[in-house]
Structures are given as structure tokens and as C-alpha cells.
Amino acid sequence: MTKIRSWLITGGAGFIGSNFVHYWCRQYPNDKVVVLDALTYAGNRNSLVTLEGQANYSFVHGDITDQSLVESLLRDQQLGGIVNFAAESHVDRSITGPDAFVSTNIVGTHRLLEAARKVWLTEGMASDHRFHQVSTDEVYGSLGNDDPAFTEEHSYQPSSPYAASKASADHLVRSYQHTFGLQTTISNCSNNYGPYQFPEKLIGLTICNLVRGKALPIYGTGKNIRDWLFVEDHCRGIDRVLRAGQSGGTYNIGGGTELTNIELVQRLCDLADEVIGASPELQARYSESPASKGVPCSSLIEYVSDRPGHDWRYAVDISYIERELGYRPQTNIEQGLADTLQWYLANESWWLAVMDGSYQQWIDSQYATSDSSLGNGQPS
Ligand code: NAD
Ligand code: TDX
Numbered sequence: 279m280t281k282i283r284s285w286l287i288t289g290g291a292g293f294i295g296s297n298f299v300h301y302w303c304r305q306y307p308n309d310k311v312v313v314l315d316a317l318t319y320a321g322n323r324n325s326l327v328t329l330e331g332q333a334n335y336s337f338v339h340g341d342i343t344d345q346s347l348v349e350s351l352l353r354d355q356q357l358g359g360i361v362n363f364a365a366e367s368h369v370d371r372s373i374t375g376p377d378a379f380v381s382t383n384i385v386g387t388h389r390l391l392e393a394a395r396k397v398w399l400t401e402g403m404a405s406d407h408r409f410h411q412v413s414t415d416e417v418y419g420s421l422g423n424d425d426p427a428f429t430e431e432h433s434y435q436p437s438s439p440y441a442a443s444k445a446s447a448d449h450l451v452r453s454y455q456h457t458f459g460l461q462t463t464i465s466n467c468s469n470n471y472g473p474y475q476f477p478e479k480l481i482g483l484t485i486c487n488l489v490r491g492k493a494l495p496i497y498g499t500g501k502n503i504r505d506w507l508f509v510e511d512h513c514r515g516i517d518r519v520l521r522a523g524q525s526g527g528t529y530n531i532g533g534g535t536e537l538t539n540i541e542l543v544q545r546l547c548d549l550a551d552e553v554i555g556a557s558p559e560l561q562a563r564y565s566e567s568p569a570s571k572g573v574p575c576s577s578l579i580e581y582v583s584d585r586p587g588h589d590w591r592y593a594v595d596i597s598y599i600e601r602e603l604g605y606r607p608q609t610n611i612e613q614g615l616a617d618t619l620q621w622y623l624a625n626e627s628w629w630l631a632v633m634d635g636s637y638q639q640w641i642d643s644q645y646a647t648s649d650s651s652l653g654n655g656q657p658s
Contacts, residue, residue: 280521281406282358284310286351288342288390289364291315293475294412294509296325298363301513303329310334312355314348316341316382320367322632325474342386348393358404361516362390363412365444368478372440373586383443384450387411391454399458409462410520411451415505415530416441417466420589423503427593428466430528437587452526461525465516468532468594471614472509473621477629480504480539481615484546485622486629488575489554491566494547498584500540503591507533508609508617518603529603532594535611540579545611547575549619560623 285302289295290313303311315321317339329335340347342364351357364386366372366379391409398407418428419435434449436442448464455462471479477486484494515531523529537545554560554569561570568575599605609617622629 280359280408282404282408282520283308284312284355284357285359285361286312286314286348286355286357288314288360288362289321289412291317291321291323291325291337292363292365292367293320293472293479294470294512295363296322296474297472297509298361298513298516299326299329299335301510301517303332303335305517308334310355310357311336312351312357313337314340314342314351315364318366319632320476322474322476322628324628324631343381343389345389345393348390349397352393352397353401353403356403358398358406359408359410359520360390360394361410361412361520362387365412366440369416369438369440370478370585372438372443376439376443379439379443383440384446387447388450391450391460395454395458395460399460407461408520408525409451409454409460410516411447411462411464412516413448413464413466414441414444415466415468415532415592415594416589417445417448418592421503421591421593423591425591425593427505427532427595428530429595430466430530430598437589441589448528452528455526463519463523463525464528465519466528466530466594467512467515468505468507468592470507470509470512472618473625474628475509476632480542481546481618482622482629484543485550485619486633488547488550488569488578489564489567489623489626491568492578493580494543494575494578495580495582496540496543497582498588500543500581501538502588503536503538503593504542505532505593506535506537506542506611506614507531507607508614511607511609514608515599515605518599518605522603529599529605530594530596531599531605532596533607533611533614534596536591536593537611543579544576545615546619547579549615550575553616553619553623563626564623
């Protein structure tokens, strides 16, 4: 069991990071939490606004590639743990602009490791310390329909620049544990969904588009499969790893619900038809939604060109973390989707504010330049 009570949470203004900061401050109100975030397009300080002013919480606007900043935070604030959520996280963006992925995901992780090594090991500040890397199942590559789910022993076969950058970071983390004795853990999780997700990923995008009567783009055949994990379950999983995981350990965290993309979008459409259809207040607020006009939201579904190199299927085997640390997801997909839809319906000001002009331009450019010759990512 860890004795660490003071944490640097990098990328804490992003989707999973902000959910984790709320979770941690609720669970462990006496712990010190310092958030370091560069506030890229995906970072939003508003997601943490309810914590502002709390004695044990502080926010630092800065970059994880700034090693001297990280060193002084660890030293001056006497921080014994780092949980690294900071990343460029969207696969589509890694295809159009991989440089930022190399800089933040690889170089940034390396700078954090160096800062931790210097302050905790060389200067000897923290004999009990922990560097936790939040990683992804995408490092393992793509599965066929009948393949067994990814275990921790699965070889690394990343397909996209995003996945390759996360794989590199994982290797660096392991090398610092093996070579220098830094106490590290890694968790590789499946697709998260829930509140505060920037609406460029499938679930957030689908909800924000269907309430505005905008197209719901489905890449390729829509038959690619993802394993969906409610973000609060992910936070619980990381909690287990931080408190009881072995240094040098890797833990897969999955949600246990595999769906094709089209099944998932259809479920969200059906749910929105029901929820908005039953509420005159929501119909007035979201008057452009088909659900407000008695038309199914699924009428907005549009099949578009596939993502280049699109991984076919992800599925995570959670038996190791279940056996070792007692982790199990607690939120089933019905409840998780219903809660997520309710959150976006109630927080329109949050997602309208994050979807600024530059984001909309980027989305528009994706569809203007999509190339149908790139294949549908089905396994051969
Ligand atoms: P996100 O894109 O929503 O948030 C990333 C955060 O990192 C933002 O707040 C951003 O401002 C910050 N950031 C980016 N570059 C930075 C830099 N150089 N210095 C400091 N801060 C920086 O991402 P997310 O979906 O919350 O993902 C969090 C982590 O979980 C990432 O490491 C991602 O690879 C991993 N992950 C995400 C998912 C998922 O489904 N979203 C699944 C598996 C793993
Ligand atoms: O508009 C869309 N239409 C569509 O069909 C979008 C945005 C996505 N998709 C498809 C592509 C994927 O098969 O939906 C699936 C999910 O796509 P994303 O939400 O972009 O997630 P994915 O590419 O699976 O990667 C996610 O999970 C692993 C996160 O973005 C990563 O950060 C994480 O590591």
C-alpha cells in the first residue's frame, strides 16, 4: 500500500485527467494534488472549476516538456507521485499532424522521467515514490474478430503515430524502472467515455452532433469494434494500481463491453430519441435535433471514408488486474451511456465553449480531404 500523499497530475485538465482529479480529491481529501497542464485545445480549466480555492488543490499552467518546471514542482511542493495523463490523444490528429505526438507523448514523458529521476533518486527527496504512466490498449495493435483479448503479455504492434508514440513512452517508463530503479507502473486501458470528453472522440461527437441536427460520421463499414470503459471505472482502476500495484508492473484496464461503432451510435440515437422525445424542455433547447421533431436521430448517420490504417478491433483482458488488485468495472454500458448523455444535455455551455472555430475548421477539413482508397481497416 502506498504512503504517498502528494501528487503531480499532468494533463489533469483533459478528459480522463479531470475526472481523475475530481475522483481523487473526493476519495482522498487530505492528499495534495497539483495539476500541471499546457491547456492545449483538449485541456479545459473549467472542468476543474469546482476545485479552485480548495486548500490541497492547485493548478499550474505549463508543459511537461519543461523539465526544470517539473523538477521545481516536485522539489518545492514535495510531491512523491506523478500520474501522467498529459498527451496528444486523438488518432485522427496523429495522422494529419504527428509532430506534436512525438513531442508531448515521447519527449514529454522522457522529460518527466528525467525530472523524477533527478529529484527523487539523485537528490534523494523521496525514497517512497511512484511514476504512473496512463497508456492505451492501442499499443498492442489490432485484433481480428476471433482473436483473444489483449493480455499484458501481448506484443507491442502499434499502428497509428498516436499508438506508436504511446508505445515509445511505455518503453521509456519501463527502461527507467529497470535501469535506474525508478518506481513505476503503467496502465493500458480501452476506450473511455463519460463527462468532460472533448467532443472529437466517437461518443462525445455523436451526442453533440445529434442534439444540433448535424451528421453522425461513421468511418468505413462501421463494423470496427471497441471495448468501452466508463471513465469513473478507469479512475478506480488507476487508484488500485497506485495503491497496491507492484513497481515495474503493467495492468490492463478494460470495460468489458465490446460494440461495433455502428451498434454504439445506434444505441446513442435510440437513447436520445427516448430522452429528448419525452421532454418538452429538451425539445425546446435542442430544436435542431431530429428527436425534437419526431424523427429518429439515426437519420443523421452518414458513412464516410475510412480512417487510414484504422485498427479493426480492441478488446482488453482484465483478468490480471482483477486477480491481483480486485478491479472490476462497476458501470454497465446502458447506465454509462445514459449518464453520459444526461451530462452533455445538462452541460451545453461546457461543450459549446470547447468547440471553438479552430476545432470546427479542423473537423470540416477532415471530411473535405477524406480519401476512400485508404481501406476500411478490416483484418486480412
Ligand atoms: P485529452 O486529449 O482529453 O487530454 C489531454 C490533456 O493533456 C489536456 O488537458 C492537454 O491540455 C494536456 N496536454 C497536452 N499536451 C501537454 C503538454 N505538452 N504538457 C502538459 N499538458 C499537456 O486526453 P484523454 O482522453 O483525457 O487521455 C488522457 C490519457 O489517457 C492520455 O495519455 C491518453 O493517451 C490515455 N488514453 C486515453 C483513452 C481515451 O479513450 N480517451 C484511452 C486510452 C488511453
Ligand atoms: O467520427 C468518428 N466516426 C467514427 O466512425 C470518430 C471520431 C470515430 N469513429 C470510429 C473510429 C474508431 O473505430 O469510432 C471508433 C472510436 O474512435 P475514437 O473515439 O477516435 O477512438 P479510438 O481511435 O478508438 O482511440 C481512443 O481509444 C484509445 C482514444 O482516442 C485514444 O486516446 C485511446 O488511446
